[in-house]
Amino acid sequence: MKMRLLAVCTALAAATALTGCSRSAGSAEGAQKVTLWLMKGSASEDFIGKFTASFEREHPGVDLDVKIQEWTGIGEKVNAVLAGKSSESADVIEVGNTQVAQYIEAGGLSELTLEGLREWGNKDWLKGLSDPGSINGAQYGIPWYAANRVVIYNKDLFASAGIKTPPKNRQDWIQATQKLDKGDQQGIYLAGQNWYVLSGFIWDEGGDLAVETSGQWTGTLDDEKALAGMEFYKQLQALGDGPEDADEETPPQSEVFARGHVAQIIAPPGQAAAIEAANPALKGRLGFFPIPGKTSDKPGAVFTGGSDLIIPERTKQRARAVDVITALVSETWQTELACTMSYVPNKTTLAHVVDGNEGAASMAPGAAQGRATPKSARWAQVEAENPIKPYMTAVLTGQDPRQAAKAASDAITKVLNADR
Template identity: 55%
Template sequence: MSVLLMTAGLSACGGSSDTSGDDSGGSTAIDVWLMRDSVSAAFQDDFVKGFETAHPDIEVKVQIQEWDGIGEKVTAALASNDAPDVIETGNTQVARFAQSGGLLDLSDKVGELGGKDWLKGLAEPGAYEGKQYGIPYYAANRVVIYRTDLFEEAGVDASAIKTRDQWIAATEKLNSGDTQGIYLPGQNWFTLAGFVWDEGGDLAAESGGKWQGALDTPEAIRGMEFYEKLQALGRGPKDSDEANPPQADVMAKGKVAQVISSPGGANTVIESNPELKGRLGFFPIPGKSASTPGAVFTGGSDLVIPTASGKQDAAYTFIRELTGDAWQKKLAVAMSYVPNKTTLASAVAADPGAAAMAVGAAEGHATPNTPGWAAVEAKNPIKDYLTAVLTGGDPHKEAAIASEAITTAMNSGS
């Protein structure tokens, strides 16, 4: 695909001078922070070369950052006079950084960037208090990875599983003999969140300027009831998450018919057990009705521009091109990601895992859009709630306890 040719000189990005600090003949050098393993080195090199060819007046200097500790590093950079010009950040981190006042408001660029078609799971957390700071970059979400051979042996047609009821019926049929119908550990809280959203509930809600935990609402409790029903059809632990033990290892070592994971989990399964190559398939997490896939948590990244950048016009040009249709299609194919717009889903039609992911992404959500959510994830009372219910606790009582813990964490910020 040809590179999109774009112009700089964007007055809406503030009064930036766009001068470089080098002797490159008047060109603008921008510093860009991208995250480790978000894209391959090959794709990064391809994009940078294409971008610099299209924009010979802009030089791109990419610095790869580690996810571990990135929140503190970005916070410090935004408060300094030496911030990078473009930063890749996790979609749910944008509110935290925007709260400090250190991000450039890009609200007036949403239309130009095709924002009406953005995945809401990237766009909504990229906004804070009615202003758009984060520009959707790429998305990934969970799907069902299944053993095609075990489905065939049980006479189950994966393509016919469109609803939750059909999913339960199929899993019950698969769960026989030495075959485990599904491996779903007790603390997979992102999966629970999807079931809660399906029911019209949420993890927390804002009222009167304050956030409150919402796991004790009727809708959220119905989501928990479905989780409990599905989890009972496997032999997953009730007191640990999908990383303990790694569920890909569990699937690789035994006759596990299904796991809920991002499609990349299939590669890990095959690495552990090469005999399963060609025996894994994908389908979207089913919803309550056949017309709507199950809700999923949308992971992924947004791109932001620090207010401290002195090269905001060039930084915006970089973001506009990387998040534009031409490069989004290339990125999706190269990395098996979901593109940032619903209108680009066909770009991954030939990739079974990414195609299933794209279907679910249309019903993607993000965690509550507030800086205080970071404190919830740090303590994660949702995991404790799941284990308590799955080990016999009263759902209503345990939901009230978890909701109170969420409320306290969100409003204390600690």
């Protein structure tokens, strides 16, 4: 999931993303080499250069070696390092927040609970980053940065409909979208299988995708609260011409929006760059607002994408690895990363640092309410088979919601409890 979200939310930074940025020079004689793996596109070359120079200046005798990794095949590479079966080594590794559970289950991670409590301000962490990085109260993944979906809207179409301010609750959102849905103009383009968006609506209702009890998982799409989230999705999706049997990439929703006849889409704000590239006439005409919640006092829940930082248990540089994380999660470098890459910082108390960036600022309120997928090492298999998508299509095409939800829930239950 991390791969999919960042592919769009880092579009503005893609031009500066590294294709490879390990230090070409060998370690200085006698220096302690500390290796940091970062994922391609997560940080700009300028950020990495500045951070490396600063870290080495503040830690004399340390050679920080930053190696850029591709998302394809990264799970196998990380697992090999954790198991001590790789010719490569790493002391700190950036991983997708929803990937941490599988690494915890595989073993080989260093527990970082004490450091998190003492140095890294865990009480203010975004829950969508911190929760996937912990198990039974022990913290293994340390939040680094977040990105999430917002509503991207066409300012001209809103103005023509007499909508002066973005809606802040579901009722106002539906009413505004109904005004915008007229003639050949779509109030919103929402593909029928955008289950990331559905997840937020379910969480707003107090439901979930799956729950764990005494080590056993149960899919819960057929819970009354989850069904209420799907009902709202159906109501909103009907106010446009989004396909009922495809996701947001089929076709890419940014391309549809760029044609100028769609008032809103739900997407990471980085998609604005792709929209403007496809239709330069929309440059400066796009706005952003948090996905509205059930009431105006807080925004809707969202799926939180982003990264955590982990330390392999086998590292020979644990103290220095802790120093690297301490620096990366400090206010100075959180601010630098957020402003450079249009991310949300890892703490709610740092949300203000992106106030000058309309897109990133629109993510911050939702990020504070954000969540991640069920904390199971087998959730990746659920996504691969993805019974949620056909369930959504079934409901949108008039099939019985309860029966369709029960079938999807049973499929989720089966996958999550495999080999137990």
